[in-house]
Structure formats: structure tokens, C-alpha cells
Amino acid sequence: MKVLIACEYSGRVRDAWLKLGHQAISCDLLPTETNGPHYLGDVQDLLTQEWDVIIAHPPCTRLANSGVRWLHQRDLWDELDEACEFFNLFLDHPCSRVVVENPIPHKYAVERLSRNYDQLIQPWQFGHGETKATCLWLKGLPPLMPTEIVSGREQRIHRASPGPERWKERSRTFTGIASAMAEQWSRCCLQEGAA
Template sequence: MKILVACEGSQAVTIELRRLGHEAYSCDIIPCSGGHPEWHIMQNVLPLLNGNCSFKTMDGTEHSIETRWDMIIAFPPCTKTSNAGARHLWKGGKLNIERYYDGLCGKALFMAIWAADCDRVVIENPTPSRVFEYPEPSQAIQPYEYGHPFTKKTLLWERGVPLLMPTNIVMPERTWCPSGSYSNKHGEKHRGMFTTDRAKNRAKTFPGVAKAMAEQWAGDIREGSQCKK
């Protein structure tokens, strides 16, 4: 399948999809950190969402998608929309208009991806603040359901794909990356692995989750595979 992994700099999901034989590309406005510039499109994702497009990967190679994408998996920025930062939305009991505007811009990108002309669309985000009135998600997942002993509730909005199923449930040991107010008020166990650079670390995709996404939603299409879709 031809798969666009939108707003992904880490390339965690892209790498897993490529491992299974798919033509997957990560896309972000920043350079990739996954070590595969030949699979990374560094530009605004909006012109690519409906397919039928041309683009260059970071290695300078030109590519064309002559039809719609077979699948889009997206991780749009959530710093200004996440409920974890809701306290910044209010100043002296009044709505912080600039923060609210930034959040609405974030929701606009989310909704543009959700409206893409593609039969299989998945968006991953943390719980958004209610003031932004996001559509209802399909499910919530946790890292400890995929082999990582941490709690970090993540929501998935899914269209055209099955719900993601746990692959390796383990006992959670710590919170991964709580909000600032939460981490300052609780004991050591609940302060999380990261209490600084929370936005950056909260956005990372766990390898076990990336592997499950690739295997369950795309499947292994390599020569000789028994799990083709």
C-alpha cells in the first residue's frame, strides 16, 4: 500500500510499515529523526492529503502518487489543544484568546486530515480540551498494552480500519509524561519519566504501538509472508 504518515518526525510508524513492504512516507515541517531522509517529506502536509500529488523526499528524490493514498496515519500537533495544557486556556477566569486561537488552528489541521479523500484514516492525539469540541474518538490505548510499562492515555480516531488490539499487556510502573501541575503534586512513581520537555516526549510513538499499527492496519506484504492483506 501507499501510506502517508502525517506529522511524524520520528518515523517510528513509517519504519515499521517499510519493514512490512509498504511504500510509506513520513511528512513533517521539520527534518526527520528516524534516520531515513529518503522516506521523509519535509513540507506542509495539506497539499498531499488527497493524493494525486508530487513531492520530494529529503534526499532530493522526486516521487508521484497518481491516485489516492491507500491509508493515512496522522499525529497532528496537540500542544495547544491537549487537555494536559488546559490550565493555559484561562487567565484570571477568562478565556485566553490567543491560546484559544492557536488551539482552533490545531483543530483545523486535525479536521482537514480527517476529511481527506482516503478510505483508511487514523489520527492519534491525547485527550483534547472540551472547549475545542473534537469528534468522539474510536478508542483509547495505553503503552502498557503494547509491552511498555508506562501509562500515557492516547486516543485514536479510526476510519476504515479495525480497532487496534493489545499485543503485550504488562504491568505499568510509572506515568510516562504527566502534566506539569500533576507531576508537582504527586509522589515519585506518578511524576513520570519526563517532567521537562513534556510536549516533545509526549509526542513520541512507542515502538510497540508503532509495530502494532503497521501489522494490524497494513499487514505484511513482503515476498513469502503468511500475513498478506
Template sequence: MQRSFAFPIRSQSRTRSLRVLVACEFTGTVRNAFLDRGHDAWSCDLLPAENGSNRHIRGDVRNFLADGWDILIVAHPPCTRLCRSGRRWLSGPGNMTPPKKLPKGRTWESMKAEFEDGVDLFVSCWRAPIDRVAIENPEMHDLATARMPKDLPRPQIVQPFWFGHPEYKGTGWYLRNLPALQETERLGEPPKDSEEWKAWNRVWRMPPSAARGKERSRFFPGMATAMADQWGGYALEQFHLEAA
């Protein structure tokens, strides 16, 4: 398959850098956190890079999984049909039967197609020929779980306020050969129903709009920094031990 970009040749310096692919990211937040630590990091998304970065691959990540990466991070894959909140749209009586009512403008066939594509994307990334994988996704409903690989663990659920961001957004990480993220700057939580607490729930309180999905997918820089430090550091430590 022809490509319109070329990966740079890895430096032959004594300090090893990691080849990191950050999938389903158009903002570059996670990619840049790894770049700032000297790694050969790229983002990949169907959307163009928000800032026009030349470190961005526009396309389906499934076409690039075998390109020799050390770490794959799937930052915000489409999860509407896999997460528990989407279960009601996939089953009337029995399993995978039309519900009584579909979302406005949608067909049952399109809902099923989105579910199948979501399953395929997740499984393809989990089974990618890459040693270390982290996939962000909420806990899944039973229909999605039944289609997942047998070795898939339960996700680690973290919150943005563990990493210095005054917000609530439970973020699940499915991890293969990477350690659980450790909090770096935990903030004290505001009193429930206070104005500050409402502000912390900004993500869930966003009104419907054409840009809502895009805005909700924006990543948290503090969490990205923790990922680059902790997962990048862990991978480098493993390479050092293997070389010793």
C-alpha cells in the same frame, strides 16, 4: 506546487502494497514498521527526518493529503490547545475568553491562533480523501469537541504496556474505517508508588526543557508494529475482498 521529492512507482507485482502516509512524525518509527512489511510508507513533519531518511516529506501534511494514499496515520499532532489539560488557557468567564493568567511569554492572540490551527489540522486530516484514517489525540475539551465533524467517534484509548513497553501514556486513536487496536504483549502493572511504577510514569515526570515536547512525542515501536500488522493487514484484506 513544486516539490523536491518524487514518489516511487508502485510495484506491479501480484502482492499489493499500501501507500501509507504517517503525519506529524520525525522519528520514522511508524513509517518504518510499515516499510518493514513491504508497504510504500512515508513520514511527514515540519521537522526534518531524525535519521535523514529519504522516505520523509518535510512540510505541512495538509499539502499532501490528496496524493493517493491508502492509509493516513497522524502519529502525534500538536494537541496542546485541544486536549482537556489545555482547556484552562482558553476560557475566562464564558467561552474563548482570556484566562486570568496566560503561560509565560504568551499572548491571548497567539493562544487562539494555536487553537484554530490545531482544529484545522485535525479536521483536515479527518476529512482527507483517504479511505482509512487514524489520528492520535487525547480526549478533547468541550471547545474543541464543538468544532469537530459530526461523524467523529470517541477515541480508543490504549496504553504502551499493552504492546510490551513498561510505560503509562494513555494514547487516544480516532479511527475511520480501521479496527480498534488489539493488545499484543500486555505487561503486568507494578505496584502503585513503587520505584518501577514511577519509572513507568517517565513521560509525565519529565522536567521542563527545550526538548521535552520532542521527547514526549516519541512513538512506541511495539504499538507501531501492532498498527502495521493489524491496520495494514485489515486494509489488504479489504482489497482482497473487493477484488474477489
């Protein structure tokens, strides 16, 4: 299958699909952290191509609950509108299988997005003893099933010290979640193809 992993520099989701033999490519404005197929540039350059699956991780800076206070204090409403417009490029894309991943959105983002999320997952459901609520907007793919529920509910990412690299660590997909995405959704797609 041909899989686009949009707005991903870490390569974690891309590599999970590649490991299963799929034709996957990541795309971001940043270079990839790991060797592998990666388009350095605007994802809109790739959205006109045919894809079997699109998994997008659009920037959450203006959309997430954690940053809602700045909308008023810094008058960032235009940036919110731009972020929602970009997010909706994926939600409204004609590809039959699309997943968009982001933290819990605030009410102003929800009002501007094409629709609300379908599933909320946590790293501790996929082998990582941490919390980081992650929402999935799903089109043509089922909700992820937990693969390894573990104890421990550390808020490592949330409590990380401020610094220039904190945002990068916060945006990396947990490897257990990346593997579950590739394994479960590729199996689903292959079963559909065999039916």
C-alpha cells in the same frame, strides 16, 4: 500499499510500515530522526495525492486536556480554532482509511472536532510498562488489539523534567504501538483487498 504518516519526525510508525514492505513516507516540519522517506514541509502539500492509509499525529498543544487552563489564562482561543481546523483536515479527508492519534482532548476541542475518538490505548497494552492515554480516531480501520500486556504503570513521560526537549519525547510513538499499527492494519487492508 501507499501510506502517509503525517506530523511524524521520529520515523517510528513509518519504519514499522516500511519493515512490512509498504511504500510509507513520514511528513513533518522537522527533519526525521532516522533515515527513511520523509517530506520536510507542510503535510497539506501531500494530502492531494492518493493514499491507501493516512495516519496523522497532529500537534496536541491546544487540544489536550493537559493544556486547557492556558486557553483562558492566555486567551488562546484562535490557536485552538486553528488546531481543530488542522485536525479536521485528517478526519474529513476522502481517503477511505484514516487514523488520527492524539491525547485525550478537552471539552472545547471535542466541540470543534468533526467527531469524538473511537479508541483509547495505553503503552502497557503494547509491551511498554508505562501510562500515556492515547486516543485514536478511526475511519475504515478496526481498533487496535493489545499485543503484549505488561505490568508496570510508570508515568515516565508525564513526570519528565521540564526542558527544551521534553515535548519531543512526549510526541514520539511507542515502538510497540507503531508495530501494532503496521501489522494489524496492513493485515486488515490486505484481507479486504483479497476479498
